[in-house]
Amino acid sequence: MFGIIDAVRRLLYRERFTDVAQPHDEGPPVPPWVKYPGNEPWWGGWRQGFSEAWLMEVWLPFWKKLSIEEKEKYLQEWNPPNEDWREYLTVHWK
Numbered sequence: 001m002f003g004i005i006d007a008v009r010r011l012l013y014r015e016r017f018t019d020v021a022q023p024h025d026e027g028p029p030v031p032p033w034v035k036y037p038g039n040e041p042w043w044g045g046w047r048q049g050f051s052e053a054w055l056m057e058v059w060l061p062f063w064k065k066l067s068i069e070e071k072e073k074y075l076q077e078w079n080p081p082n083e084d085w086r087e088y089l090t091v092h093w094k
Helices: 002-016 049-065 068-077 083-092
Strands: none
Touching: 068 083
């Protein structure tokens, strides 16, 4: 049941939000704290609406494909604003 709901939701998001539907040929996506500034990693918006679609369709697939070394390099370039972000990226969203 949830699989069908998720599939419909993702299809609707793809039709509505072009930054989710289009591949990022211009390079890696910006980190969540840049895309949605002022929001912490535990923010409820990561589980609903625009930000959920972006996180699930763009950010997490990108992040999970990186090696440990690539993740460290990315975090050096895009320094997380606080330790909570670093923890979520290296422990919870790995």
